[in-house]
Amino acid sequence: MNDWVSSLFNGNTLALIGAALAVFLAGTGSAKGVGIVGEAAAGLITEDPGKFGQALLLQALPGTQGIYGLLTAFVILNKIGIVGGTPVELTTQQGFLILASALPIAFVGLYSGIAQGRAAAAGVGIIAKRPEELAKGIMFAAMVETYAVLALLASILMVTGIKL
Amino acid sequence: MAIVEMSRITLIGLNRDKEMIMDALMKLGAIELADADEKLASEEWSSVTARDGDAEEVSSLENKLEKLRFSIEYLAKFDKRKKGLFENKRNLKERDLDAILADSPRLWSVVDSIISHDESLTALKNARNKKMGLIASLKPWESLDVPLQTTSTDSTVISIGVTPAASDAMSLLDELLEHAGECHAEIINQDKEQTYLLIIYHKASEQSVSEILKKFGFSRVTFKGLEGTPAENIKSAEKEIQDIDNQCFKIEGEVSSLVNEKASLEVLFDYTCIQRDKKKALHNILKTESAFFMEGWVPSASAGKVTKHITDMADCIVEIRKPDKDEEYPILLSNPSVVQPFEMITEMYSLPSSKGIDPNIFMAPFYFVFFGLMVSDAGYGILMACVTGILLLKFKFEGMLLKLMRLLFLGGISTFIWGVLFGGWFGNIADIFAGRQEAIPPLWFNPLNDPMRLLIWSMIFGAVHLFTGMALKAYMLVRDGKPLDALFDIGFWYIFLIGLPLMGFGGMAAVVGKYMALAGAILLVLTQGRNEKGIVRKLLSGVLSLYNVTGYLSDVLSYSRLLALGLATGVIATVINTVGTLFGFNVLGIIVLAAVFIGGHIFNILINALGAYVHASRLQYVEFFSKFYEGGGQSFRPFKRNTKYINLLND
Numbered sequence: 001m002n003d004w005v006s007s008l009f010n011g012n013t014l015a016l017i018g019a020a021l022a023v024f025l026a027g028t029g030s031a032k033g034v035g036i037v038g039e040a041a042a043g044l045i046t047e048d049p050g051k052f053g054q055a056l057l058l059q060a061l062p063g064t065q066g067i068y069g070l071l072t073a074f075v076i077l078n079k080i081g082i083v084g085g086t087p088v089e090l091t092t093q094q095g096f097l098i099l100a101s102a103l104p105i106a107f108v109g110l111y112s113g114i115a116q117g118r119a120a121a122a123g124v125g126i127i128a129k130r131p132e133e134l135a136k137g138i139m140f141a142a143m144v145e146t147y148a149v150l151a152l153l154a155s156i157l158m159v160t161g162i163k164l
Numbered sequence: 165m166a167i168v169e170m171s172r173i174t175l176i177g178l179n180r181d182k183e184m185i186m187d188a189l190m191k192l193g194a195i196e197l198a199d200a201d202e203k204l205a206s207e208e209w210s211s212v213t214a215r216d217g218d219a220e221e222v223s224s225l226e227n228k229l230e231k232l233r234f235s236i237e238y239l240a241k242f243d244k245r246k247k248g249l250f251e252n253k254r255n256l257k258e259r260d261l262d263a264i265l266a267d268s269p270r271l272w273s274v275v276d277s278i279i280s281h282d283e284s285l286t287a288l289k290n291a292r293n294k295k296m297g298l299i300a301s302l303k304p305w306e307s308l309d310v311p312l313q314t315t316s317t318d319s320t321v322i323s324i325g326v327t328p329a330a331s332d333a334m335s336l337l338d339e340l341l342e343h344a345g346e347c348h349a350e351i352i353n354q355d356k357e358q359t360y361l362l363i364i365y366h367k368a369s370e371q372s373v374s375e376i377l378k379k380f381g382f383s384r385v386t387f388k389g390l391e392g393t394p395a396e397n398i399k400s401a402e403k404e405i406q407d408i409d410n411q412c413f414k415i416e417g418e419v420s421s422l423v424n425e426k427a428s429l430e431v432l433f434d435y436t437c438i439q440r441d442k443k444k445a446l447h448n449i450l451k452t453e454s455a456f457f458m459e460g461w462v463p464s465a466s467a468g469k470v471t472k473h474i475t476d477m478a479d480c481i482v483e484i485r486k487p488d489k490d491e492e493y494p495i496l497l498s499n500p501s502v503v504q505p506f507e508m509i510t511e512m513y514s515l516p517s518s519k520g521i522d523p524n525i526f527m528a529p530f531y532f533v534f535f536g537l538m539v540s541d542a543g544y545g546i547l548m549a550c551v552t553g554i555l556l557l558k559f560k561f562e563g564m565l566l567k568l569m570r571l572l573f574l575g576g577i578s579t580f581i582w583g584v585l586f587g588g589w590f591g592n593i594a595d596i597f598a599g600r601q602e603a604i605p606p607l608w609f610n611p612l613n614d615p616m617r618l619l620i621w622s623m624i625f626g627a628v629h630l631f632t633g634m635a636l637k638a639y640m641l642v643r644d645g646k647p648l649d650a651l652f653d654i655g656f657w658y659i660f661l662i663g664l665p666l667m668g669f670g671g672m673a674a675v676v677g678k679y680m681a682l683a684g685a686i687l688l689v690l691t692q693g694r695n696e697k698g699i700v701r702k703l704l705s706g707v708l709s710l711y712n713v714t715g716y717l718s719d720v721l722s723y724s725r726l727l728a729l730g731l732a733t734g735v736i737a738t739v740i741n742t743v744g745t746l747f748g749f750n751v752l753g754i755i756v757l758a759a760v761f762i763g764g765h766i767f768n769i770l771i772n773a774l775g776a777y778v779h780a781s782r783l784q785y786v787e788f789f790s791k792f793y794e795g796g797g798q799s800f801r802p803f804k805r806n807t808k809y810i811n812l813l814n815d
Contacts, residue, residue: 061778064775067736067771068732070739071732071736074735075735083742135512135781138778139778139781139782142778143786145779146722146725146782149724149729150724150728152728153725153727153728157619
């Protein structure tokens with residue numbers, strides 16, 4: 001029985017699950033957030049097509065979490081040598097360490113992406129009525145992103161700190 | 165470098181000179197007219213003066229402007245000349261303006277004809293749509309050779325109609341032949357939704373026929389007011405559409421022959437706009453039977469010149485005075501040109517109050533450093549600086565756009581410097597081609613290899629930024645005659661906050677740090693409760709104030725975004741390069757590399773420049789400004805010629 005457990009909880013598998021989680025959860029958050037803003041923006045564009053550029057700017061904001069997730073995954077893949085370099089055989093413990101380090105950006109990315117999408121969608125209302133105040137709408141959404149940035153930082157520091 | 169000092173200007177003149185004085189003031193563009201509401205509210209003033217201005221005249225001018233705007237935009241659609249992305253304003257001498265104005269009756273008739281052309285085009289398009297609809301509804305009946313107006317003969321009924329595709333038309337025909345005796349039924353056409361039928365039957369069998377038809381869901385179709393066979397009708401409708409198209413073409417031709425008038429219409433637009441603004445300004449002027457009174461703000465430096473100019477020109481009284489101590493005045497910023505682009509960041513937050521200070525010169529270097537650090541790629545920096553630099557040289561931007569372009573130009577330079585320091589050139593593209601690590605060695609260090617080092621540096625930058633903000637607060641307190649507050653609220657915090665991190669270093673520094681932190685803490689406990697009553701409450705709120713250290717801690721931690729976003733750029737760039745080189749260095753590989761490289765890096769620049777702009781702004785707004793900034797100022801809006809298309813030059 002130990003056989004299949006050890007082959008399932010193989011270090012490299014765990015590390016890959018970590019990388020996958022980072023992309024999958026943070027990406028889901030961004031997709032949802034960008035979608036929310038897109039819906040609000042489309043409503044505005046039917047009234048005033050000239051504001052497309054401004055609306056697109058707001059829509060881009062919740063997209064960063066997905067990028068942070070991909071970035072973390074890439075750092076992990078780079079670390080274990082799947083991308084660029086020779087693959088490293090990880091112990092189960094090392095695999096869990098890497099899995100743990102992917103969790104901050106995975107979960108914070110998921111929730112902050114959605115929350116940032118809501119804040120940015122509310123910002124679409126600002127450009128509908130007072131387009132000159134776009135920057136303030138951007139700032140409200142950017143306040144949410146702070147936590148995604150912090151989570152990304154934690155994830156990267158954790159991955160780079162693990163000794164293989 | 166700072167907020168421009170303003171003086172209150174009061175002008176009393178004679179009504180007969182009013183037009184001339186207003187023109188002169190508008191040309192000078194140095195005075196913001198103050199609202200007359202305040203004066204009118206007092207009995208003293210409202211009993212002898214009345215508000216000037218004519219709302220009806222303003223709205224009739226607005227009406228004209230609307231027509232002109234419509235015509236210009238309409239003509240723009242027909243303007244085949246090549247247009248640049250950014251249009252510069254044209255220069256126009258006043259002499260030429262007079263020539264165009266002399267021509268204005270003709271220009272107005274051009275405007276009217278454009279509007280009537282538009283109306284007839286709309287009507288024609290509606291008529292065309294109607295005909296198209298008719299053709300669409302007749303098309304299935306095209307092969308029917310019975311005239312549409314013929315619905316019966318002496319003894320028969322001729323009926324056309326449709327059954328839904330779901331009911332079987334063949335068995336309908338069978339049943340009709342079987343039960344209705346003398347009758348003719350045929351399928352004219354069939355499509356996905358329905359079957360088109362012609363049925364001719366004897367009047368006597370009306371009853372049984374309609375029962376059968378009902379069973380199969382037959383519904384009659386009638387074309388009211390049409391004569392002749394469907395084919396004939398389709399043909400005539402097509403001919404009418406052709407006619408309409410010809411007419412449209414002719415009208416559009418006429419409109420496009422007017423394109424050359426667009427330039428003159430634009431001048432007329434700007435001129436009308438100036439007239440409107442002048443009439444609107446009268447709203448803030450008080451008048452009596454023979455004199456008028458106006459008040460406003462003028463930059464103190466130009467107050468003398470304005471006074472001289474006006475009094476030389478007409479008999480009037482001009483009075484200049486300094487603002488009262490508590491009087492807020494409109495804000496005009498004056499900074500060295502290298503700092504000016506950063507004003508837009510402050511303007512987006514809020515202009516400084518006239519009692520505050522202009523933060524731009526202090527904020528600019530930090531914004532410059534932070535923006536670059538968050539993008540930090542030499543290749544990206546060169547690209548950004550070059551693109552915005554070329555645009556700046558080629559076009560004359562104005563207002564916000566000019567500031568934004570220059571901000572991005574400076575940001576590009578900063579990005580380049582940081583890129584060189586960190587060794588990032590389009591990510592690691594040099595490494596890939598050279599086939600070894602650090603083909604272009606960093607001048608300082610590579611943050612990907614040692615993120616902790618950059619994290620600490622980010623926080624040091626942050627601490628310097630925060631301390632600068634606190635120093636500005638101290639300056640404001642001293643300026644307002646509260647030097648002790650500056651010492652207690654800023655000085656003691658300095659001691660405490662410098663002492664704390666020093667304790668982390670070993671050796672002498674740790675000992676010094678320990679005593680600094682201790683001394684700072686004791687001094688804070690002793691002074692922070694000074695506004696409370698009673699010794700116990702003083703001490704208690706003094707101790708509680710130490711809790712604020714968490715605020716400073718989270719402020720400093722917030723600067724870790726400098727590291728995170730800086731790393732993000734580099735890593736994404738590396739991902740792009742890795743994906744691009746997946747196919748190796750054969751012909752196909754090089755093509756893939758070029759496509760991925762160009763698309764990917766442009767995307768990366770855009771997303772990271774946006775991120776850097778947003779987060780560098782946030783660090784100013786939330787961390788820096790919260791330490792000292794007093795916003796809420798109103799911007800200085802001088803009474804001047806606001807034009808959209810032309811610059812009026814004096815002869």
